[in-house]
Amino acid sequence: MVSRDTFLLTLALVSAFLVVSMDAQSWDVAVAIRNRIDFFSKNGTQTFNLTVDKDAELRGLAFDYVTQTVYMSDSKNSDIFMYSHKLDEKSSVSPSVLKPEEGSKSTAVGIVFDPSERTLYWTDQSLNALMKMKIPSEENPKPTPIRLHNFTDHKPHGIALDICNKHIYWANSYSSKHSIERSNLDGSDRKVIVDTELFRAYGLAVDHEGGKLYWTDDSEGYKYKIERSDLNGNEREKLWEGTSQQPVYIAVDKDTVYWTDWGSNAVWKIGKNPTTEEEPVKFVKYKILRPRNPFIESIITRENTENIDCEAILRRQNKPVKNIVLPASPDEFHNHVTNDTAETTQIDKNCRNNSYYDESTSSCRCNEGFIGVNCETLSPCNNYCIHGNCTLDNKGLPQCRCTSSYVGKRCERYICDGYCLNDGFCSVSNAMPSCKCEHSRGPRCEYTTELDELCSQYCMRPENTLTGINITLCRCGEWNGTFSEFSFSAEQPMSSTIIVWTLVAVIGTLTIVVGVLSYHVHKLRRRPRIRKRFVGGKRGNTQLTSRPQGPTDSYEISIENCCNMNICETPCFEPKLRTTPTKSKSTKKDEKNSLLDSMEGADSC
Known part of the structure; x- marks a missing residue:
């Protein structure tokens, strides 16, 4: 007979196993914190956590949705620097995935997992390289790491994987040569896709569904940026720019961007297409256990790692579908392993994503947004048409049939937006906009002559x-x-008025000047003149007191303004203004000029 204590213990273990199994399927975001991983739902509620080793310092995280295995790197343990753990197992002890080479040390700061090739990729700051390695299997229990790229002037940090296009991305956080680069999974076709306006790029993430590359940039000073571009580095745009943070790792899901912040020891989030008023909010906040030593590290999302329909994604991007075989679920993966067959379309009653099995049709009835035999794949139409109905064309691409009031590729724009000008009121009738104008006229209220005149006044x-x-x-x-x-x-x-008064002043001034000049000219004209006449004859005699009346061969000499000459009709007096001749050696001409100048007075003879 089983004792009561044994029964209760067994019941507790079974309950714990069921809770772990349930929790393993109910997380959306995972965060590496010191020696453990915390798992959260989208609303920020922690569902469970996983403790690794008490001395571990976890850095990078990667998730294999097929086997429900999480991979984590340890920057502190010198013997084992990478672990793995299946989330449906109760044990918290993680088996070793990789040990460093004898006598060497590895520091994997960022890791990603390729489910199609069953391969891990990581950036190693100790080896200054980008590495890759197959997951251990029964055929190859001890795979050898391969150096995909060796760096000489790099400090590699963030890493991201484009599963569908088979590209690997990494961020060089070396401040004097910052860049984001890309190559094929075999290391070929290496190229720099972003190398301008970067200071220290840390985190990288590829949004498979949206076809975008996201990264964090710890800008110089106290600023930081969250940016994105297409998968070729084009169409670059700044998603958010803020201050007082040090973002490190980044992750995305269907509609949200998450990043870890060393500055505040918190996880932040913002919408992938934020409005102008939207700001980042704290997703989770941790207490500071060790000042000046950040402990919050990598972050991953479940939604961006599982159920990736590469065929639909490549068709939407108008790219050729490559030879990509991704198991749609863990069950299909195990079916591959056990039966060694390519048949993955077998219908079972395990309908996923809240769909149900229809006995009458022997098929799964999928909810809106999901397609596939077992409703395991996210439909390209999921949330594609904003105001309308979505259908897939013959190429598998989504197309929208909009309602009467909306237009655009995704039925995203209201037909009246920007149609009526000058604050006219717009209404829709028979799928056509019409305007009701108040202070303007015209079909779109575009004529505003009267309003312009009034408003200008x-x-x-x-x-x-x-x-x-x-x-x-x-x-x-x-x-x-x-x-x-x-x-x-x-x-x-x-x-x-100013011009008129200026002219009056100028004219008045000129009048005064003219008057003064006229006065002086008139005064000079009235100055008295003295004329002296001398009459002489050929014989050399000259009458001194009167005009000669003698013979006709006489002559007459007239001298004006003369004084102190030998002959004069009246006595001549020294004028008051006469200048005294100087005793210097002046010429007679100068003396004569001085005498003439002194004659200008009224007392001269």
Whole structure:
């Protein structure tokens, strides 16, 4: 007979096993924290955690959805630097995946897993290389790591895998030569895809469904950026730019971007297409256990690692479908291993994603957004059409049939958006927009002559009140050019007045100058003149007191303004303004000029 204690212990173990099995299927985000991994749902609720080793320092994380195995790298353990653990197992002890070579040390800071090739890839900062290795199997229990790339001027950190296009990406966080590079999975066709406006790129993530590459950049100073581009490094855009964070690892799912922050020891998230008002929010916050030594590391999402339909993704990208065989579920993977057959379309009653098995049709009835035999694959139509119905064309690409009020490739734009101008009211009738205008006219309310005149008057002089019009319709900021013209016109009278008074002042000044000059000219004209006449004859005698009356052969000499000459009709006096001759050696010509200058006075003879 089984004792009560034994029964309770057995029941507890069974319950624990069921809880672990259930939790293993109910997580969305996993975060590496010191020596454990925390698993969360999308709403931030922690579902369970996995403890590795008390001395471990976990860095990179990768997940194999086929076998439900999580891989983790350890930067502290010198004997074992990579572990694996199946989430449906109760044991917390993780078996070794890889040991470093004898006498060498490896530090895998970022790891990814390729389910089609059953291969791990990682960036190794100790070896300064990008490495890869097959997962141990019965045929090859001790696979040998292979150096895919050796770096000389790199400090590799983040790593991401494009499963469908078979590309591997890595981030070089060396501050003097920052870049994001890419190559094929065999190491060929290596190229730099981003090398500008980067300071220290740490984390990388590939969004398979969206066809985008995301990365974190710890900018110089206290700023940081979350950026993305297409898988070729083109169409680059800044998703978010903030301050006071040090983002390290990044992950994406269907509609959210997550990253770990060493600065605040927290996980942040933001929408993949945020609005202008949207800001990052804390997904989970940890206490600071060791100051100045961050402990929160890698982050992965489950949604971006499982059920990747590469055929549909490549068709949407208009690319040729490569020879990619991805098991759609763990059951199909085990079916491959045990039966060694390529038949993966066998219908069973294990319908996934909340679908149900229809006995009448012997098939799974999938919920909206899922397709496949067992409803295991996310449909390309899932959330594709925003306002309309989605169907797949003959190439498997989604196409939308929009409702009457929406247009666009994804029925994303309301037909009235931007149609009516000048604040006209738009309505839809028979799938056609029409406008009702208030202060304008025209089919789209595009003619606003009367409104322009009224608003121009208001914008020039806001103290004026307008009747019959809502002044909120007058966007004065848009009237800069027109307003300046009207302002010039309004100031014209003041400018004319200034010009008139300036001209009056100039004319008055000129009048005064002319008057002064006229006075002095008139005064000079009235100056008295003294004329001296001398009459002489050929015989050499000259009358001194009167005009000669003698013979006709006489002559007459007239001298004006003369004084101190030998003959003069009246006595001559020294003028007051006469300058005294200097005793210097001056010429007679200078002396004569001095005498003439002294004759200008009234007292001269």
